[in-house]
Amino acid sequence: MAKDPVRVLVTGAAGQIGYALVPMIARGVMLGPDQPVILHMLDIEPAAMALNGVKMELIDAAFPLLRGVVATTDVAEACKDVNIAVMVGGFPRKEGMERKDVMSKNVSIYKAQASALEQYAAPDCKVLVVANPANTNALILKEFAPSIPEKNITCLTRLDHNRALGQISERINIHVSEVKNVIIWGNHSSTQYPDVNHATVIPTNGEEKSVREAIANDNWLNTEFITTVQQRGAAIIKARKLSSALSAASAACDHIRDWVLGTPKGTWVSMGVYSDGSYGIQPGIIYSFPVTCEKGQWSIVQGKVPFCIVEQMAMAEQHFIISLIANLRIVSLQWQG
Ligand SMILES: NC(=O)c1ccc[n+]([C@@H]2O[C@H](COP(=O)([O-])OP(=O)(O)OC[C@H]3O[C@@H](n4cnc5c(N)ncnc54)[C@H](O)[C@@H]3O)[C@@H](O)[C@H]2O)c1
Numbered sequence: 001m002a003k004d005p006v007r008v009l010v011t012g013a014a015g016q017i018g019y020a021l022v023p024m025i026a027r028g029v030m031l032g033p034d035q036p037v038i039l040h041m042l043d044i045e046p047a048a049m050a051l052n053g054v055k056m057e058l059i060d061a062a063f064p065l066l067r068g069v070v071a072t073t074d075v076a077e078a079c080k081d082v083n084i085a086v087m088v089g090g091f092p093r094k095e096g097m098e099r100k101d102v103m104s105k106n107v108s109i110y111k112a113q114a115s116a117l118e119q120y121a122a123p124d125c126k127v128l129v130v131a132n133p134a135n136t137n138a139l140i141l142k143e144f145a146p147s148i149p150e151k152n153i154t155c156l157t158r159l160d161h162n163r164a165l166g167q168i169s170e171r172i173n174i175h176v177s178e179v180k181n182v183i184i185w186g187n188h189s190s191t192q193y194p195d196v197n198h199a200t201v202i203p204t205n206g207e208e209k210s211v212r213e214a215i216a217n218d219n220w221l222n223t224e225f226i227t228t229v230q231q232r233g234a235a236i237i238k239a240r241k242l243s244s245a246l247s248a249a250s251a252a253c254d255h256i257r258d259w260v261l262g263t264p265k266g267t268w269v270s271m272g273v274y275s276d277g278s279y280g281i282q283p284g285i286i287y288s289f290p291v292t293c294e295k296g297q298w299s300i301v302q303g304k305v306p307f308c309i310v311e312q313m314a315m316a317e318q319h320f321i322i323s324l325i326a327n328l329r330i331v332s333l334q335w336q337g
């Protein structure tokens with residue numbers, strides 16, 4: 001029997017990630033080749049014509065799985081009954097900026113969209129925040145949409161995870177599918193810690209080895225590898241004069257697919273999820289951990305890192321985020337009062 005369609009919201013759908021992402025969703029890359037979808041696309045008024053152009057192209061592409069398209073600038077209409085929300089809408093950074101430099105613009109967007117999701121989305125809606133600063137925007141969304149279960153609000157660090165896999169496969173000259181179990185700890189920012197200490201390679205017809213053994217160059221792994229992954233977003237901006245789009249869209253599909261359909265046995269992936277206190281990370285903040293997924297639920301993989309590494313990393317970022325939450329609570333009380 002044919003499955004009922006799943007409603008997938010993409011905000012900022014007229015932008016460059018949106019343009020790469022919606023055809024992937026309509027082709028089944030995100031939810032599988034037998035899952036019909038209805039796409040909800042939101043953008044702002046100045047982008048309304050471009051958004052309508054994307055809708056026209058989706059119709060022209062005659063995707064067999066695409067059962068409907070809602071293209072709108074009305075946030076309530078966009079969020080109505082959606083099962084999955086991919087929050088891409090926002091302002092990308094330009095050359096020379098850090099991701100946190102776009103914070104003031106993007107944070108206000110996420111406050112407004114949180115309440116629309118809370119009011120209009122399906123109660124079990126799974127949310128993926130892509131727009132930067134991704135961890136902070138997800139935290140804002142969680143704070144301003146208290147009725148959405150916190151397990152349902154995540155942010156994208158899968159792009160960093162995939163970048164780490166890519167760097168390792170290029171270095172050893174094996175296919176990227178033969179590398180697994182890297183970990184991205186922390187924020188989707190240049191302070192993240194890409195960790196290969198539990199990663200392995202399994203060459204076809206070969207024996208499973210640790211990445212450290214296969215690369216046999218700890219100096220490279222401890223220095224250049226880490227900074228390359230941390231700075232890859234900036235390198236793409238420098239090269240394209242635009243931030244990453246096709247890789248971001250593909251990573252967003254990977255994130256949702258694994259969350260909904262499950263991670264392969266013996267493999268974990270990196271997701272920005274709310275901390276339950278694992279690895280000593282402040283409970284409640286959105287932090288990238290290794291996770292496995294089963295039956296639509298993620299769980300943090302335990303025992304994978306020396307505490308001191310994460311502790312060191314976490315402190316600077318947590319201070320900032322915690323003070324932000326405190327400010328939000330004050331603002332929210334002022335609104336109510
Ligand atoms: N987490 C990641 O791995 C990752 C990777 C790449 C890019 N990003 C971030 O994703 C975001 C989008 O990047 P892009 O290259 O597609 O940017 P873009 O400028 O091409 O597109 C952004 C779109 O969002 C729209 N928009 C702005 N405000 C909106 C609002 N209130 N509601 C709905 N739509 C709104 C814009 O009109 C535009 O069409 C940026 O914040 C970028 O930094 C994150």
Ligand SMILES: O=C(O)C[C@H](O)C(=O)O
Pocket residue numbers: 092093099132159232233234236243244
């Ligand atoms: O680096 C950026 O600003 C865009 C995105 O976060 C990326 O990592 O490519």
